[in-house]
Amino acid sequence: MLTRKQQELLLYIDAKLKEGGVSPSFEEMKEALDLKSKSGVHRLISALEERGFIRRLPNRARALEVLKVPEVRAPVAANINTPAAAPPRAANDVMDIPLHGRIAAGTPIEALQGTDTLPVPAALLGPGEHYALEVAGDSMVDEGILDGDYALIRKQETARDGEIVVALINEEEATLKTFRREGQMIRLDPANRLYDPQRYRPDQVQIQGRLAGLLRRY
Template structure:
């Protein structure tokens, strides 16, 4: 049984696909469902995907395919609520195999905060512009991007000039790749390890040594969520 918001969202997506062949943007979904942020849309889409109602198409940024629509008797609340369009979308009967229009790409603008070291720590990241990012590379939460400088994470597939997509958080589990701010002045991208009461920042390059600090000297500023790479 779907929640009212899940039901409302899948109907809205289906109506837009049938009308235009293009999925609504995250901003349009947010406004249609009267949500406060796009992270709420991300959570609803993830829930619908887990239950088999929609599918994210591979190699296309946040392109959505409606696999099935809920039965008419979803919930009393869902049946009674206002839909985001005046004309209700048709409900496909069970076993209906007709083709459902597929969505085009959805892109989100996130802050770009300059360069970060994937070697020895450098001065704390400064400046801010923005860059478009395929939403499929991002999960729930607030994100920003950093341009990688250095080669200490190459064995993790992170190269000089890549753009690290980072989810904002001040906590991380042992072994996760994080943006770590050292002494409030220097930022670096490393594996986070907790060892004997100390914080160890591990590179992914055998030619570099780990950096070990007292816990009070290291502040986690985010966890790696994805990468973008430009080819010239």
């Protein structure tokens, strides 16, 4: 038997995985469940893991797999705002989406160029228009985003705190970072202690999309 918070977290993780193929960050889980600290998220995840509902994928940061969900789903808390899942696609359905070159997960570099396409399993994509960028750099490794990965980006022009976004800086350089508002400034956070946050005026930052999934070739 799961507690209410354990079930809420399990359903939230399951919905986010189905939506974009990437498990939510600890900050997203904390905000979704209205918890005061990430330590509460750690305790809930450990409890779900011990009960066999989820498992952590080895050698990958922020990587969770839902093994099972309760047969009878209780209503999810009203403060969890999870978009409706897209209609299921055939498992072998593949879509070609635009591949716009490389994007920095470190120092910003020129992006949104190139005319190639990337075949992507349709099941990894939710609703909306998508494009792909090849990740260059290691500043997002603690979010499980590695150099050489393909970031699957859903096009949108706005962002909420805690979302990983493609941010175009001064209309010429783009970077992949976690979006935050800090007073009158925009802060773009790396996920690697070796890198410092980047701060810009709102007029310097244009949101080009948010991370919807990752594709990794071995």
